[in-house]
Amino acid sequence: MDTIVWTVLLMAAVGLVGSVLLSIVSKKLAIGEDERLAYLVSILPGVNCGSCGFAGCEQYAKALLDGTPPNACTAGGVRVAEELAAFLGVEPTGVVQREAFVACKGTDDHLDPHLEFQGVPSCRVFNTLFFTSLSCPFGCLGFGDCAEACAFDAIRVENGVARIDTAACTGCGACAEICPRHIIKLVSQNEAPATAVVTCRNTMAGRRTREVCGAGCIGCMKCVKTCAFEAVAVENGCARVDPAKCTGCGACAEACPTGAISQLVFR
Amino acid sequence: MMAEYAAILFSMILVNNYVLVKFLGICPFLGVSKKLDSAVGMGCAVTVVMLLATAVTWPLQQLLNALGLGYLQTIAFILVIAVLVQMLEIVVKRFLPPLHEALGVYLPLITTNCAVLGVTILSVDEGYDYPEALVCALGAGLGFLLAMVLFSGVRRRVEEADPPKAFKGMPITLVSAALVSLSFMCFAGVADNLFGVL
Numbered sequence: 001m002d003t004i005v006w007t008v009l010l011m012a013a014v015g016l017v018g019s020v021l022l023s024i025v026s027k028k029l030a031i032g033e034d035e036r037l038a039y040l041v042s043i044l045p046g047v048n049c050g051s052c053g054f055a056g057c058e059q060y061a062k063a064l065l066d067g068t069p070p071n072a073c074t075a076g077g078v079r080v081a082e083e084l085a086a087f088l089g090v091e092p093t094g095v096v097q098r099e100a101f102v103a104c105k106g107t108d109d110h111l112d113p114h115l116e117f118q119g120v121p122s123c124r125v126f127n128t129l130f131f132t133s134l135s136c137p138f139g140c141l142g143f144g145d146c147a148e149a150c151a152f153d154a155i156r157v158e159n160g161v162a163r164i165d166t167a168a169c170t171g172c173g174a175c176a177e178i179c180p181r182h183i184i185k186l187v188s189q190n191e192a193p194a195t196a197v198v199t200c201r202n203t204m205a206g207r208r209t210r211e212v213c214g215a216g217c218i219g220c221m222k223c224v225k226t227c228a229f230e231a232v233a234v235e236n237g238c239a240r241v242d243p244a245k246c247t248g249c250g251a252c253a254e255a256c257p258t259g260a261i262s263q264l265v266f267r
Numbered sequence: 268m269m270a271e272y273a274a275i276l277f278s279m280i281l282v283n284n285y286v287l288v289k290f291l292g293i294c295p296f297l298g299v300s301k302k303l304d305s306a307v308g309m310g311c312a313v314t315v316v317m318l319l320a321t322a323v324t325w326p327l328q329q330l331l332n333a334l335g336l337g338y339l340q341t342i343a344f345i346l347v348i349a350v351l352v353q354m355l356e357i358v359v360k361r362f363l364p365p366l367h368e369a370l371g372v373y374l375p376l377i378t379t380n381c382a383v384l385g386v387t388i389l390s391v392d393e394g395y396d397y398p399e400a401l402v403c404a405l406g407a408g409l410g411f412l413l414a415m416v417l418f419s420g421v422r423r424r425v426e427e428a429d430p431p432k433a434f435k436g437m438p439i440t441l442v443s444a445a446l447v448s449l450s451f452m453c454f455a456g457v458a459d460n461l462f463g464v465l
Binding site: 003006018019021025026029031 | 349361
């Protein structure tokens with residue numbers, strides 16, 4: 001019984017002395033924080049994605065007060081940039097809405113399944129140690145490193161391939177940076193409300209692509225011939241869309257025999 | 268008397284270096300050793316916390332012994348260390364804001380730095396009296412500082428080198444940490460013969 005009483009008393013005493021000391025010290029040495037800073041932080045998305053080039057939202061808010069232009073927050077997009085600019089009393093300029101997409105549609109029904117892999121379920125580990133295992137060395141590995149990196153919960157791995165929910169994606173680019181196969185790409189919006197994107201990055205010959213994947217670009221040039229704006233080109237056996245020229249008409253996506261071109265609608 | 272203090276001090280710095288020989292406090296050792304100035308800042312912060320913590324926990328241990336509550340040692344010590352680290356953070360934030368920024372999350376993490384808990388518990392276990400325990404804590408802190416400074420130098424060289432892809436980043440850092448640690452093993456015999464007391 002005594003032991004319990006003494007234990008409680010002692011720990012309470014240590015805790016009390018500590019907390020009293022701490023509260024005195026924090027009162028004495030408190031630093032007045034800038035009120036504008038707290039407001040700026042409240043405008044920013046607050047997910048610390050790092051797309052602005054600063055360590056987190058608070059560091060960016062501090063830089064804003066020092067005169068950094070309020071256009072670096074790609075995650076917040078146009079709305080946040082306008083709010084920041086209005087508060088700081090400057091013109092909102094140079095904000096570009098970006099969206100990310102996965103340049104692979106090689107789902108399990110299109111591709112041969114993975115080899116038996118018993119290691120750490122991570123694309124980066126897999127890619128570092130084994131280089132390739134899928135029948136397509138360009139495709140999505142599907143372990144979901146990007147989904148883990150996404151601060152907005154916009155990525156799901158479905159059927160072995162990552163998919164990005166355009167409504168939730170803010171274009172911060174964290175996933176594009178982490179993808180070891182570099183198949184997550186960012187597109188910037190121009191005037192058009194949508195753009196065509198090629199969801200494949202393989203440079204293999206068309207015949208080989210047909211053998212291993214039913215959804216890959218075979219370099220057949222149909223999209224190039226269809227496009228009325230010269231926005232599509234085939235390089236190294238894989239089609240690419242120039243988003244600056246693309247009007248989002250969707251003709252190439254319809255023409256593609258393997259379905260390797262998709263329409264991406266901006267937020 | 269002085270020789271004993273010197274023996275404890277040197278054995279804590281070189282022979283029983285907390286990071287490189289006893290492998291305690293590896294997290295800040297790897298985390299903050301990228302730049303020399305933040306490494307020095309971290310080393311000094313840990314030294315201060317070790318000294319203050321031992322100054323408080325040694326009498327606390329006597330109290331625990333008197334009350335027969337020896338089993339409370341770990342939790343009571345952690346409590347004391349947490350309070351001290353919080354206080355240190357407030358002080359550093361107030362007077363040395365650049366250091367506060369450079370150390371970042373590693374400053375509050377000193378709370379769970381096992382080197383700090385290690386020095387408080389081990390100086391009790393070794394049966395040191397109060398001044399000896401303080402010297403031991405000072406030595407441990409200086410040893411930590413020395414390890415941080417040495418390793419930040421090694422790390423700068425590693426950053427400039429171009430290791431194979433599989434070794435880039437943390438792997439090569441751990442390998443070089445192992446080599447630095449190995450080099451400290453050679454002090455084992457030196458202190459024995461120098462002071463003849465250990």
